[in-house]
Structures are given as structure tokens and as C-alpha cells.
């Protein structure tokens with residue numbers, strides 16, 4: 001279904017995110033027939049380019065990062081014709097009147113701030129001063145949204161000077177992932193799970209986002225943030241909210257975000273012994289984190305595991321184990337709901353523990369499976385084994401799964417449609433920082449040194465102990 005005609009201005013249009021994600025994503029939406037022919041995408045950046053030079057840059061970006069199906073595509077020239085470019089600098093006046101002159105009445109105007117957060121204020125001010133943004137305009141902002149509660153509050157205040165909350169779209173690309181949305185479909189579209197979704201039946205929940213990549217060229221940024229700010233405060237918290245929230249009355253922005261906010265506010269403070277920080281070490285083939293980040297004395301964590309708890313009726317006493325890290329054994333992101341043991345086994349001689357586990361695999365190999373206990377085939381009596389009821393989306397949905405839009409393209413189309421359900425509200429981001437800040441302050445005060453772990457492993461041994469000492473174990477990173 002095509003969206004309304006739009007003018008999308010991408011500030012930071014020559015940057016990495018624009019070339020790798022935003023423009024290839026928009027091209028895929030164009031190919032899917034979702035982008036009306038008179039819509040425009042206007043790149044805006046400091047570089048003194050003309051529209052053709054930017055189009056060349058976009059073409060290169062699509063060829064390098066868009067995947068084989070987009071490379072050299074016949075329809076690329078038609079897409080590029082819908083692109084334009086203006087050279088602007090948030091700190092000088094030049095260029096802004098030209099951008100203002102390009103704006104058309106009666107089309108959706110959206111402004112993507114794909115720039116350092118330090119520039120958000122100046123950009124908002126320029127858009128206002130030159131009447132480039134109007135009452136219906138939307139702005140899209142990227143993480144990091146602050147580096148603590150104070151800076152996030154300051155950013156919210158800055159944006160609020162010129163834009164209402166319903167005009168601000170704070171992107172967390174995890175919310176645009178197909179399986180993450182499926183999590184809500186599974187929870188609230190089936191009668192089966194919701195009655196069991198509480199501390200009577202759930203033993204614990206694990207959320208793992210494991211990556212094989214290191215920090216590579218992003219050391220400068222990453223060394224000042226670390227896994228807690230880069231991944232936990234946003235992506236893992238969002239996953240936790242969707243798993244733990246009460247059913248919203250409607251699938252609608254206000255209702256969904258209210259419920260997520262309640263979860264974040266109910267998170268208990270985390271004691272130091274429920275946190276494990278790690279940093280990857282060098283091995284014979286790969287450099288260490290410190291080498292890659294260019295900081296030989298860095299104490300920044302490239303891995304973190306946390307035992308979190310939610311203080312409310314539904315979840316009291318249920319640990320939520322969160323874990324994320326770089327240079328781990330495999331790229332593997334999964335949410336696992338581990339149900340409790342049976343109260344009593346009727347099968348004599350069966351002493352093994354059988355547990356139902358609902359696993360939601362975010363990537364790769366997206367899908368959902370439910371481990372169930374069945375009888376081992378054969379004449380050997382009632383011997384029980386555990387097997388998954390497997391719904392790998394690629395198998396169950398075939399081409400439909402392959403054609404699902406990627407996170408960025410879906411979210412950008414939601415901006416044009418004016419749907420904020422999958423974006424973070426200002427109060428949510430602040431609440432997430434309010435939980436994160438004391439954790440970070442705690443280890444800074446203690447001068448905590450992260451535990452070293454081998455590249456290609458599952459993280460530091462202490463993270464294994466976090467569960468072992470409670471009689472539990474992490475799911476394998478495969």
C-alpha cells in the first residue's frame with residue numbers, strides 16, 4: 001500500500017547510516033511500490049556536492065550495502081531521479097533558504113536527524129527559523145539519545161522547544177525487526193501463552209544479543225559508551241518491555257508505550273554482584289578490544305550480563321537475564337521464556353528435568369520454537385525426550401518471509417504514515433536512563449575492571465556463574 005506523498009530530508013545524508021541502511025531501505029520500499037512517484041528524498045549535509053554527485057554516492061551505497069538483489073537494479077535510475085541534495089551546515093546561515101524554497105505545501109514533511117546529537121538543537125532551530133518545518137512535520141532522531149538521564153532530559157527539552165511529542169520519532173531499530181513485532185503477535189494473538197505468562201509458570205527469561213563483529217572502525221564512539229549504553233539501555237530494554245508488559249488495550253502508540261513505561265519504572269535497582277562486564281582479549285588471529293578501540297588502558301565493556309528483576313505482581317521473583325557482547329561465538333539473538341518444572345512426574349524412572357521453553361529467535365534464522373516433551377519412539381517403555389515445535393519463518397512463510405521489510409525501511413514508512421507505536425517516547429527513554437545510570441555510576445565508583453574473554457567464546461566465565469549459582473544455565477550461543 002503506497003504511503004502519502006512525502007518530502008524526506010536526511011540530515012547527514014552523506015554519512016554511514018544513510019548510505020548503509022536508510023537509502024538501500026528506501027530503494028526497497030520504492031521497488032515494493034510503496035513510494036509515490038512524486039515523493040522526494042533530499043540529502044542534506046555539509047559536503048559541497050550537487051544532486052548528481054550525491055546520487056552517485058547513493059548508487060555506490062546501494063551497490064555495496066543493499067545486498068545482491070539491489071546491485072545494478074534496472075529501476076535504480078528511476079529511484080535516483082526522486083533524489084535531490086542541498087548543502088547546509090547547522091552552524092551557518094548559508095544553504096537554509098535554498099532548502100526552504102524546495103519545500104512543497106500539502107505533502108508530508110519528514111526530517112531525519114542522522115547526525116551527532118550535539119547538532120539536534122541547532123537543526124531544530126534552523127528548521128523553525130526558516131519555516132522549513134510546519135505543524136504536521138515529523139522529525140526522526142537516532143540513538144544515542146543522550147549518555148545519561150541528564151543529557152537525555154536536555155535533548156528532550158531542546159527538541160520540545162520546536163516540536164510536539166507527536167512529531168518526534170526516536171528510532172530504536174530493534175523495534176522495527178520483524179520477529180520483535182512477532183513477539184507481540186504471539187503474545188497477544190494467541191490464547192495459549194498469556195495465561196502462563198507470569199511468575200506462577202515462568203522460571204526465568206533470557207535475552208541474548210550476541211554479535212561476532214568487534215568495534216572495528218567505531219572505537220572512538222564505542223569506547224565512550226560500552227555495551228551498557230550502546231545495547232542494553234535501548235535495544236535490550238525494549239525487548240524486555242515487550243516481553244514483560246501488560247496487554248495494552250489496543251495496538252496503538254499511546255497504549256503500547258504506556259505499558260512499556262510501567263515495566264521500565266518497575267525494574268529493581270541492580271546490585272553489583274548481579275552484573276558481569278567483559279572485554280574481548282586478543283588471540284592469535286584477532287586483535288584485542290583495546291587494540292581495536294585504540295585505548296590501551298580502556299575499562300570499557302564489550303560484553304555485559306545482568307540479572308534484572310521487575311517488581312510487580314506478574315513478575316515478582318522471576319529473574320530476567322540479559323546478555324549482549326561483541327566478538328562472541330556466533331551472531332545469535334534470542335529471547336527464551338523458560339517455564340517451570342512440572343509439579344510431579346507420573347513417569348516412573350524418568351528423572352531428567354523436562355522444561356517447556358519458548359524461544360523467539362530474532363536473528364539469524366528468524367522464527368519461534370517451543371520445546372515440548374514427547375515420548376521417545378520405540379518399544380523401550382515411557383522414555384521421554386524434548387523436541388522443538390519448530391516454526392522457522394523462512395520455512396513456514398517462504399517468500400513472504402524473504403520479502404519482509406528490514407527494520408529501517410519499515411520504521412521510515414511508519415514515520416510517513418504518522419504511526420509512533422514502534423518509536424520510543426521521551427519519558428520512556430528517560431526512565432531507561434534512570435535505571436541505567438546508577439548501574440554505570442556503581443562500576444565507575446568501584447573502578448571495576450572488565451573480565452577478559454576470548455574472541456569467539458560465549459563471554460567471560462563469571463557470566464556463566466551468574467546463572468550457575470542459581471541452578472540455571474545460559475542457552476547456547478550457536
Ligand code: BG6
Pocket residue numbers: 211230231
Ligand atoms: C547498534 C549498535 O545500535 O546495533 C551496534 O550501535 C550494534 O554496536 C548494532 O552492532 C546491532 O544491530 P543488529 O541489527 O545488527 O543486531
